Structure formats: C-alpha cells, structure tokens
Amino acid sequence: MIEQTQAALDRGEQAMILLNRRGYSFAVLCRACGAKLECQNCAIALTHHKPQNGDDMAREGQRLECHYCGYRRTVPARCPQCDSEHLYYLGAGSEQGEEKLAEIFPSARIGRMDRDTVRGRYDLERLLARLHSGEINLLVGTQMIAKGHDIHGVTLVGVVGCDHSLSMPDFRAAERVFQLMTQVSGRAGRGELPGRVVVQTYYPDHYAIVAASTHDYLSFVEKELKYRRWMHYPPFGVLANVLIQSAKLEEAAGWAAILGKWFEKAKPEGVRVLGPCTAPVARIKGIYRFHLILKADRRDALQRTLKAMLAFMDREEIPRRHVVVDVDALHLM
Numbered sequence: 423m424i425e426q427t428q429a430a431l432d433r434g435e436q437a438m439i440l441l442n443r444r445g446y447s448f449a450v451l452c453r454a455c456g457a458k459l460e461c462q463n464c465a466i467a468l469t470h471h472k473p474q475n476g477d478d479m480a481r482e483g484q485r486l487e488c489h490y491c492g493y494r495r496t497v498p499a500r501c502p503q504c505d506s507e508h509l510y511y512l513g514a515g516s517e518q519g520e521e522k523l524a525e526i527f528p529s530a531r532i533g534r535m536d537r538d539t540v541r542g543r544y545d546l547e548r549l550l551a552r553l554h555s556g557e558i559n560l561l562v563g564t565q566m567i568a569k570g571h572d573i574h575g576v577t578l579v580g581v582v583g584c585d586h587s588l589s590m591p592d593f594r595a596a597e598r599v600f601q602l603m604t605q606v607s608g609r610a611g612r613g614e615l616p617g618r619v620v621v622q623t624y625y626p627d628h629y630a631i632v633a634a635s636t637h638d639y640l641s642f643v644e645k646e647l648k649y650r651r652w653m654h655y656p657p658f659g660v661l662a663n664v665l666i667q668s669a670k671l672e673e674a675a676g677w678a679a680i681l682g683k684w685f686e687k688a689k690p691e692g693v694r695v696l697g698p699c700t701a702p703v704a705r706i707k708g709i710y711r712f713h714l715i716l717k718a719d720r721r722d723a724l725q726r727t728l729k730a731m732l733a734f735m736d737r738e739e740i741p742r743r744h745v746v747v748d749v750d751a752l753h754l755m
C-alpha cells in the first residue's frame with residue numbers, strides 16, 4: 423500500500439486511504455490491571471482524541487470521548503482502577519492515520535475527512551474543493567470518503583481495517599463491509615486514468631472481502647443469500663429486536679428473564695426466540711440493556727406473537743416504555 427501510494431503521488435495523481443474509525447486511538451487499556459477506560463454512562467470504550475491542529479504531545483487539549491453519548495474527560499496520567507502509570511493506547515483512528523501518513527509521505531499534501539474535520543456542509547465543500555484543485559493529494563478518512571465524490575485525479579484507494587465489523591454479532595455485517603468496500607473502491611479511476619485498490623484485512627478469505635476485491639457482486643449475493651436462508655434471516659423471514667431497558671440493572675435483567683420464561687412456555691408457533699441476553703452494547707447513557715431476537719418465516723406470526731407479548735407485559739405490569747420492539751431492525755446493538 424505504501425509503495426502504490428508513493429507511486430501514485432510520484433506520478434502526480436491522488437490517493438485516498440479509508441480508515442473507518444474516528445479519533446486517534448480507539449481504546450485505552452491499563453497494562454498493569456487490564457482495565458479498559460470506559461464511558462461512565464455506556465459500556466463503550468472511550469476514544470482518544472488529540473487537539474485539532476496541534477501536534478504537541480502534551481496531555482492538555484487531549485481528551486477521551488464516548489462516541490455514543492458525547493461524554494468527555496481529560497486523559498488520566500494513571501489508571502483510575504489501580505493507579506499504574508502504564509496506560510496503553512490501542513488501535514489507530516483517522517487522526518492517527520493522518521499523523522502516520524505525514525511521517526511516511528513527508529512531501530504529500532494531506533487532508534482528513536471525518537466527523538471531526540467535517541462538521542457541516544461548508545467544511546465538506548471546502549475540503550472537496552481542495553481535493554478537486556489538487557491542493558490535497560492524499561486524503562485519509564472514515565466512510566465519509568466513500569460517498570460518491572467524483573475526484574478525477576484519484577487513482578489509488580487504500581482500505582485499512584474496514585473489516586472489524588465482520589466479527590460483530592450482526593447478520594448484516596458482511597453486507598455492510600461489502601457495500602463500504604465497493605463504494606470506496608469506486609472512488610479510484612473515475613477520470614481518464616485507471617484506478618487501483620489495495621486492501622489490508624484480517625479476513626482475506628471472507629467472501630465479502632474476496633467478492634468486493636474482485637467486483638463480483640453476483641458471487642457475494644449468492645453466498646450471502648445462502649447464509650441468510652440457512653439462518654432464517656431477512657429476506658427469508660422477518661426479525662424483531664426486543665430491547666428491555668432500565669436505569670436499574672436488576673429491573674432490566676428481571677424483566678428480560680420474565681419475558682424469556684414466557685416465550686419458553688408460550689412456544690409461539692412459527693417464531694424462533696434467541697435470548698434473552700445482554701445487548702451487544704450493555705449500557706448506553708446510563709441505561710442497562712437486554713434483548714431478545716425473534717425470527718419468523720411469516721410476518722403475521724411475528725405480529726401475533728408481539729401482540730401476545732405486549733398483553734402479557736400489561737398483565738405483569740412491565741411498563742411498555744421500558745421495552746422497545748424494533749421490527750425489521752437495521753442494527754441489533
């Protein structure tokens with residue numbers, strides 16, 4: 423990727439690097455006790471950000487931020503759990519990508535496109551104008567760079583670690599990765615010159631990566647549909663995410679268990695029930711989250727079951743506002 427990028431820059435062309443994580447480092451760990459610095463409101467690792475336009479390594483101006491609720495804190499000098507000073511910053515986000523690229527390509531004219539540098543339409547237009555004019559010849563950014571920009575000088579697209587979501591518990595993960603890779607690949611070679619895409623991945627044999635890198639939409643669809651059919655996921659059935667939430671852990675866990683037992687006993691016809699278990703993000707903004715996933719071959723069977731569940735909740739006095747039913751959920755977080 424480094425060689426290809428240098429070659430493109432040497433030819434007077436432009437290159438784009440996709441690094442689909444915001445911030446500088448996306449986790450802070452303690453080497454002594456293993457603690458992960460999490461948001462005080464959410465079960466989410468805090469992202470390390472450095473000041474926008476300073477390369478000073480001072481802790482002032484640096485911050486840890488939760489990308490779910492916006493909570494911010496200063497960067498501690500010591501582990502809040504065990505007071506060790508051996509804190510360890512893990513994983514490179516787009517801010518670090520920009521810094522690393524400046525080291526590797528000292529003569530490149532680098533720009534960054536992510537939610538921290540582009541806060542509104544004006545920022546985006548200004549950045550795009552600098553790309554079109556060639557003032558920027560190396561762009562690093564999050565998925566924002568994949569969105570249909572038509573920059574004729576771009577002949578190389580590098581993809582760095584867009585595949586972490588393939589290990590996430592979400593049946594749409596492969597589709598999202600394929601879509602993002604296909605979209606960002608489409609940024610290369612839009613002008614007269616041919617384009618090239620270099621992908622760095624932990625899953626070189628995954629069908630989504632293989633198909634995206636060979637522009638083989640049909641083989642992706644075939645494999646993805648086979649998997650969805652086998653697992654009874656949409657479009658071969660309907661799905662609902664039933665999210666049970668409360669600021670009190672015992673309350674959320676208790677209601678989730680009650681609902682789980684009811685499903686076990688009721689054995690709704692034509693509906694498979696997964697869970698209850700803690701949601702992939704177990705706490706957001708101070709609210710504890712448990713969930714059940716319902717899968718059905720037919721929509722009417724799912725609707726009947728959800729109606730019966732709501733009636734049961736009313737009898738058990740489980741308040742409806744604590745249970746969110748998301749039919750055709752896009753995310754299972």
Ligand SMILES: [Zn+2]
Pocket residue numbers: 452453454455456457501502503504505506
């Ligand atoms: Zn520690």
Ligand SMILES: [Zn+2]
Pocket residue numbers: 461462463464466488489490491492493707
């Ligand atoms: Zn948070």
